Amino acid sequence: MGRKVLVEQYEPGDRGKHPALILLHGSAGVLFPGLDLRKRARSLAREGYAVFIPHYFDRTGHVMVRPSMVHENLSTWTGTVQDCVTYVSARPNVDAKRIGLTGHSLGGYLALATAARDQRVKVVIEASGAFENYGINGCRRLSFCTAPKTKRFRSRRLNKSKRP
Structure with a gap:
């Protein structure tokens, strides 16, 4: 896809396969x-995550x-972020079924x-993401479009919070 991308890696201290988090600036x-x-x-790596920061x-x-x-x-x-997911999933210390x-x-x-x-990608943590003018999957506004993973999470959470 063009130019190379630097990916910073922060490893947990112990051996074995770890969940991975890709941090996006x-x-x-x-x-x-x-x-x-x-x-x-560094903090997340101390908690046992393999952490990656792609300079996308x-x-x-x-x-x-x-x-x-933008x-x-x-x-x-x-x-580029999808390329990073591919890279991360192939790392020997990463549990490819637990990438966020x-x-x-x-x-x-x-x-x-x-x-x-x-x-x-099994989990997403989003802070102050920009949706209003861009949309996801061709949708104009988030209120009219919810990614499938978010729907599943919300439905599970709502079902647990219902009182008998």
Whole structure:
């Protein structure tokens, strides 16, 4: 798909297969001072996760992007995140049946967009993802479109919370 992408890896201390989390930065790239992805990755690795931070902007040659640049690059970045899922699932220390995505802002959007298309992603943690103008799976607004994994999670949670 073009340029190579740097993927930072943070390994748990013990041997064996571990669940994996792919951390996705927002539109400020990995430079955003208020969200230290590397610190978060080290902490998650200590908790037993294999953690990966793909520099998905590398694929398009950006360091950070303005909102006007997002739409034209979304499909490339989503494809890059899927490439990262492929890379992570092949790592010897990763349990390929337990791969998750987490992202902030643009990274949150990409996490949900990727999970909606890729069955290998089992969990998504999204914070401040941008939906209003972009949509997922061709939908204009999140309120009219829910990714299948979110529907399953919500229905399980609602069923557990019902009183007899």
